[in-house]
Amino acid sequence: MVTRVTKGRTPIERLRRRYETTDTKCPDCGYVDEEGNWTSGSNGGRIVYRHVCPSCGADREHVFRLSG
Numbered sequence: 001m002v003t004r005v006t007k008g009r010t011p012i013e014r015l016r017r018r019y020e021t022t023d024t025k026c027p028d029c030g031y032v033d034e035e036g037n038w039t040s041g042s043n044g045g046r047i048v049y050r051h052v053c054p055s056c057g058a059d060r061e062h063v064f065r066l067s068g
């Protein structure tokens, strides 16, 4: 995937929205988290999105590398 910084809206923001709105179903128990409780943090040039299922506690992570 090519990530490019565009004016105004960052790819990170778009990714965050995407996960918050589409990736809400727990693959383990099938619970759909309507709240989209993704947390984000940066870690040495990477952005880590993390979600913990409120039902079964399974956690998922998506990691993105920042360019520049």
Ligand SMILES: [Zn+2]
Pocket (backbone or CB within 6 Å): 026, 027, 028, 029, 030, 031, 053, 054, 055, 056, 057, 058
């Ligand atoms: Zn779950």
